[in-house]
Amino acid sequence: MTKQTNRRYSDRHPGLSRHHISRLAFLLAGLLIAVSSVSLLFVGYVASHASDEQAIRNEKRLFENTLHDRMRxxxxxxxxxxxxxxxxxxxxxxxxxxxxxxxxxxxxxxxxxxxxxxxxxxxxxxxxxxxxxxxxxxxxxxxxxxxxxxxxxxxxxxxxxxxxxxxxxxxxxxxxxxxxxxxxxxxxxxxxxxxxxxxxxxxxxxxxxxxxxxxxxxxxxxxxxxxxxxxDINSQLSFKEMAFVASFQTEAGAPGHQITDVADNPLGSFRWVSDTRADTIWPTVIPVILLLSVSLAVLAFGIAWRIGKLTSSLHASERQNRYLALHDTLSGLANRLQFNRVLASSVKELPDKTFAVIHCDLDKFKAVNDTFGHAAGDAVIKTVAERMTQAVGRGGLVARVGGDEFVIIMRSITDRAGLRELANTLITSISEPMPLPDGEETNIGLSIGIALAPDEGVDGESLVAAADAALYYSKENGRGRMVFASDLPTLELSEAKSVQSGGGYQAAS
Structure with missing residues (x-):
């Protein structure tokens, strides 16, 4: 009897022990799931918050640069x-x-x-x-x-x-x-x-x-x-719902830019809706959190997958912001910031590597917007960008720096004959009929001013100013033509002599 009692007692003990371990295992599993769920919630919150802040900082920086460009x-x-x-x-x-x-x-x-x-x-x-x-x-x-x-x-x-x-x-x-x-x-x-x-x-x-x-x-x-x-300013930024409001108070961390007058009195704020907000993370994170209760394996896989996807999302957002910071959103060409960087690097390589600054301005472009509307004007800008890129090729950088204003940094062709041929190609290409979205066509022209480095300057400001002056001369003397900045003194002297003699004037291209 004693032996049977001892056997039953010994049989009962392992049963109690296994039940206790099982409860501990479930408890630890539940605790692990809870900790993992809270951790994932925290990671999602931090990541979405950080993504919001970084996106807004990038948008503010891009807006400030664009506004500064408009001032200049x-x-x-x-x-x-x-x-x-x-x-x-x-x-x-x-x-x-x-x-x-x-x-x-x-x-x-x-x-x-x-x-x-x-x-x-x-x-x-x-x-x-x-x-x-x-x-x-x-x-x-x-x-x-x-x-x-x-x-x-x-x-x-x-x-x-x-x-x-x-x-x-x-x-x-x-x-x-x-x-x-x-x-x-x-x-x-x-x-x-x-x-x-x-x-x-x-x-x-x-x-x-x-x-x-x-x-x-x-x-x-x-x-x-x-x-x-x-x-005009949003044509380069493409921000959503951009507006200017008289209120000077903005929510902390919200997208916007406050301005004051010269005497530091508040005037108002530019506001817009950020396009890169990370609020969409939550609808995808919550289902993953629910799956944590199914098994620890699904939990581990879900965490790894979500972290990988979140990292990819942040990288994609960063790549997009870098692209927007250096490109014109309408035409896909380089914007003023990228142009300034390439110009600065080109100047540093002088005099070993020469280059040319080609300033282009569309003729009769305003008539397109007035007659056919801004959608037609946008289509013309895109077509101009494609034709300029095709004409310039890989030997130069084409940038859009204004509504109908384009600048080219040309490194592969730096002799006058080659640049004249390129300019004539650009003028001919742009003068061809421009297709419009409604099936109609329109015609515009192109005026060009060219400055050679280092002949017209050894710094970016001088070269841009020289190209501007040549372009202005081209616009003022017939449009649809090209002028070298180095020819301006000769052209102006010829014009003066022509006026003194009572004769007409035809500028050389």
Whole structure:
């Protein structure tokens, strides 16, 4: 009896032990599943939050770069009028109404500057434009006090760069100077509307005239931050639901950019909806978490799979942001940032490796938008990009730096004959009929200015300025043609002789 009792007792003990271990195993398995689920939730939260923050930082950086480019562009457009001996003669020294109406008014017709002011050294506003209407007036700057801070900045820069010469004063060369070193930039409120403003003095370019003593005459122009401005700046960014609001308060970490006027008073904020938010991670993470209760094997596989997919998503987002930062979203060409980088690297290789800067501007492109709409204009830009890329090939970089403005850095062809042939190929290609989305066709043209490195400069600013000047000459003298920057003095002399002799003028291409 004792032996049987002992056997049963010994049989019962292992049963209790196995049951206890089983419960511990289930408990440990449950604990592991719970810990793994919480860990995955935490990883998902951190990853989505980090992805949100990085995407928004990249978008803000891209927006700031684009806005800075627009500031520089408004000054470059002003330079065509403000840095000119004829402007000094007909505005500063002898105020010519017709000259002012024609050339100051061109800032609207050519570049869509909504408002332009000419402000004399005694704070008298001599003229102002309202889009396509130029009003000759004489009223004191005190009537428009919001302009006084930026006018004061422009005068301070003038005093810094003014040079005394025999017979009066001149101005130092703009080559090598950053835009902010000779022009005042910022935001102000004009007519109750926030506006991007540039202001610079009227100064000579060829040293044939002298500036008088005293404060300068300031050319100030503005682009309102309206729907047209937002559409223009967003044509490069393609942000979702971009808008400008008067409110200066933004949610912490939200996509946006706040602006203040020159006196540091708040004006409002640019807002948009981020396209790269990581909220879509959660609908895929939750099913994986539910699968953790099935088995530890599924749990391990699910964690590894999700982490791998999450990493791929972050890498894809980073690649997309890098691509957007260096490419124009409409045409797929290099944007201004990539162009500036390639230009800087090309300059560093001088004089061992020469190159050319080819500045191209479409002729009659505005008529396409006005006649067929912006969708047609976008189609034309894409076709132009394809034709330019095909013509240039792998030997150069084609970049879109404005609405209808393209710049090429050409390394494989640097002789004048080859560049002339390339320019003629580009002009011929672009002049061919452009297909439109509705089956119609349209025709545009192309004007080209070419600067050779190191002949026209050994720094990017000088080369771009030289190409700009050649392009401007091409546009002003017939369009649909190319001009070398090195030919400008000869061309201008030939034009002057032609005018003196009463004959006509045909510029050489």
């Amino acid at each position: 562009l408004i000054v470059r457009e002003q330079v065509t009028v403000a840095r000119w001996d004829a402007a000094v003669t007909n505005i500063v020294l002898n105020f010519d109404y017709e000259f002012v109406r024609e050339h100051v008014g061109s800032l609207w017709t050519d570049h869509r500057h909504n408002r332009t002011f000419l402000i004399a050294g005694d704070d008298q506003i001599l003229a102002e434009t309202f889009q396509d209407y130029t009003h000759i007036t004489k009223r004191h700057l005190d009537e428009t006090p919001e302009l006084k801070p930026i006018v004061a900045q422009a005068r301070t820069l003038y005093e810094k760069n003014r040079v005394r010469v025999p017979g009066g004063f001149s101005y130092r060369s703009l080559q090598g100077l950053d835009t902010a070193e000779y022009a005042a930039l910022g935001f102000v409120t004009i007519d109750g509307k926030p506006a991007l403003v540039g202001a610079m003095p009227i100064i000579p370019d060829q040293e044939t005239v002298r500036l008088p003593k005293g404060p300068p005459t300031i050319l100030l122009s503005a682009k309102f931050i309206d729907d047209a401005f937002i559409e």
